[in-house]
Amino acid sequence: MIKVLKNLSPYKWIVFSVIALVFAQSMAELFLPTLMADIIDNGVVKGDIPYIWKIGLWMLLVSAIGATAAVFASFYSSKAAMGLGRDLRQKVFKHVGQFSLQEFDEVGTASLITRTTNDITQVQQVTIMMLRMVISAPIMLVGGVILAVSKDAKLSLVIIGAMPFLVIAILLILKYAMPLFQQVQKKIDGLNLVVRENLTGIRVIRAFNRETEEKARLQTANRDLADVSIKVNKVMAFLMPVMMLVMNITVVAVIWFGGIRISNGAMQIGDLMAFIQYVMMIMFALLTASFMFVMIPRAAVSAKRINEVLEMQPAFKDDGTQxxxxxxxxxxxxxxxxxxxxxxxxxxxxxxxxxxxxxxxxxxxxxxxxxxxxxxxxxxxxxxxxxxxxxxxxxxxxxxxxxxxxxIGFVPQKSVLFTGSIADNIRFGKQDASEQELKNAAAIAQATEFIDHIEGGYSASVEQGGSNLSGGQKQRLSIARALIRKPDxxxxxxxxxxxxxKTDAKLRKALENETKHxxxxxxxxxxxxxxxxxxxxxxxxxxxxxxxxxxxxxxxxxxxxxxxxxxxxxxxxx
Incomplete structure (x- = not known):
């Protein structure tokens, strides 16, 4: 995960800005309960209306500062995370482009697609949370404890007693959730593989009446993913109820013992209300941390898969100079x-x-x-x-x-065309080819006889994979694509x-003059x-x-x- 996050270095000033903004937001939130205690003890209890207005305005100002900081922190954290995702996709795509066919065979196309899309999206989402919550949670936790102790040290023992239960609950849930998150990503790979094979091989599937079997195959892959996801959600479903139970019991205990201390004259009502607010902040900081402990392992699995691709070296390197x-x-x-x-x-x-x-x-x-x-x-x-x-x-x-x-002018066994026009596909062999070169290559490849009869001619669109063309038409365009480069x-x-x-004979005869050198x-x-x-x-x-x-x-x-x-x-x- 750390290796992936190193790619945030181009956004370091944005990250520092987010840290500063989150710090300002956290300080504002921590300061509000103290102001509230002050307004109750010195304003409401004493009936001092001007004092209530004065502190109330301060509370509005502090709230405005916190809200503004929160808005800008969200904006900049999203900007940094989206930039990270964009850079990672470009980096992975560029690196995969250097692979030999051996690496493609080893990793698998379906897995590479999942790693470039789903895995990087997971890292993006967690990066946003980390920039906001990982910074905010410790500040709120430490600040809440310090201010709670400053209000009443003895009453703070209630918080100390509740924390072990929360920590144990989080650790137990993480223990069971981590292996399941790894399975989820593998099941997504499997589902992606089945979907990709079905979409690319739809003609063969229909020709052999295999729709029922392929639906069953997809249902199996889909059910496997759903089953693992349900297991993860079942484990995670325990987290919120446990956290809320401990939080509410802690608040009840604080009110109970706080009431006793107020009746003994050791504590004021405003301080108790502020103390309750700080307890809630501490608990929510722990809850936030628990969510991060859940999300980070899943993102760590995705980051590991991304790193596997980035660290995979081609079977041979392009170190030639001749x-x-x-x-x-x-x-x-x-x-x-x-x-x-x-x-x-x-x-x-x-x-x-x-x-x-x-x-x-x-x-x-x-x-x-x-x-x-x-x-x-x-x-x-x-x-x-x-x-x-x-x-x-x-x-x-x-x-x-x-x-x-x-x-080299290479014409593969399986004709591969790309979305765009017929001219775009022929010019794939030579991007700066003139109109005359384009038509000459098409004529030699015996492609003009069908291009001239298609609406739009050379500007006619080619659908993904050339699905709107016949096998012979695709082959002739592939040949024209190689001819236009005039290779050795x-x-x-x-x-x-x-x-x-007939077309075969005409094509081979036309090739004799074109390829004589x-x-x-x-x-x-x-x-x-x-x-x-x-x-x-x-x-x-x-x-x-x-x-x-x-x-x-x-x-x-x-x-x-x-x-x-x-x-x-x-x-x-x-």
Missing amino acids: KANLARGTLEFEDVTFYYPGAEEAALSHISFTAKPGEITAIIGGTGSGKSTLVNLVPRFYEVKSGTIRVNGVDIRKAPQQEIRSK LYIFDDSFSALDF ATVLLVAQRVSTVVDADRIIVLEKGEMVGIGTHKELLENNEVYREIALSQLSEEEIA
Whole structure:
């Protein structure tokens, strides 16, 4: 919690102002009972009306000062807490942006969303309370005790007798509440995961008539969260009644013994009334402290989860300094082996090949053979276990990631589009692209045939995830996004799978001229897509089992021949 609160340092002057204002508010509240005692003993009892007016005006002035201080303290504490929340979100988002895919797999997207939203909100709320109550409660407690003792030291023994009961009650409640607060945050993670999967996978759920099962799954996650929350609230429900019971018993005892002391002439009526007010202040200070003891542990759990993200270091750091500009467009794999985190078997083993500008290097293989894994290593989404990958002649581990990725036009297996216009999505590859570059990229990607028929054309809106576009349309926009950068290296990860054969053929023909000075790495399932490639790499179970042209592999590679025969007839192969 302290590590998170260190982020308040930019707001230190605001925090100091809040402390000063809360101090002024507390002093005003502590001074009012003394004025009240004075007005009763020296004004009301004696019937001195002018004195009542005089002290009454002082009470109004003190109340006005306290109220003004309270308003400004609330404003500035909220400003500091909201600023802290904003800064934390930016800090977490920026830090997560440096993660490799390994860290995303480890923490989970749903948990990262919860930590960025719910957990930071918890810290915000407690920060506001801390700035107000953590400062106010000790002042009210200590000030109330001192002033109560000054009114009547013997009667103060009643307060001392009541405090152990309050402290024991608070400690017992905290003992049972803390573990439950930790469970609450985990259950929120679980609920967020189920909701996210249902919303993103709604088409699959409906296609397989799984609505009933998914509703049951959501109900289970929701019920788990509700059950733990109810347990927490049950424990917390004991706090207020216990505090009020002890407080009321203490007040009754003060009135009882205070009445005896008044009858003995050892105490005045005004002092007793002031004493009761100070007892209430002391009890409310303890009650406030108990709430803080409850809220802070919960926020501490959230702060710990935030710190886990901020302290998590990427599996590899961008410490490279070399510029990837030696041999434009070259890609080299030298004895590359890669394991996914926690995996016992290698996803790729001893991969070696060289791809040069003006050439198309295709990768083909069965499902799970490691095709997508291979291309994901080029932009350094994951770190290789051994071996070397070079882009433009430079080891990708010795060059800045931004420099390497600026040379790559990447089209992922799953087309990802963002909310905005069609033009915005294509310009995602190059923000300062001209109108001509935009249209040229769309034309090469065979996207103009549907863009021209959409109302609004390039200004037409794309909904979240491209849900208002077909799979083929999304793929063509993803390809256009890569083409507009004019990179040294193009990576197409099964990027033509949603296209019909006619569009596929037209696109590959258009790409020939566009990519003749660049290297093309092409992952495909269809033999017809790779048949004209300069080099075809055949993968099986993460190993290279063949490399060559279509004709060479048909003659010499059994795995490739099986793939080809499963898709083409003997006549087509010949």
